[in-house]
Amino acid sequence: MLRLDSFASPVGPLTVAERDGRVCLLHFGGEVDAARAALARWYPAEPLEDRACATLRATLRSYFEGRVDVLDTIEV
Helix, strand or coil: CEEEEEECCCCCCEEEEEECCEEEEEEECCCHHHHHHHHHHHCCCCCEEECCCHHHHHHHHHHHCCCHHHHHHCCC
């Protein structure tokens, strides 16, 4: 199952996707349709749902607050 999320950040909108708990897309911008198209090409048989990636959001929030080490905790 793919999860797609888009949210505001200090560098502008971010669009992210997770597959099996791992980040499979990070897009700087809010072009959700472009992200959907890329995911459909990369994972054609995988179902996609729009749902907040809460853990990833929290990790990126910590990063933008200055804790750059948290990027090492993100599974890709």
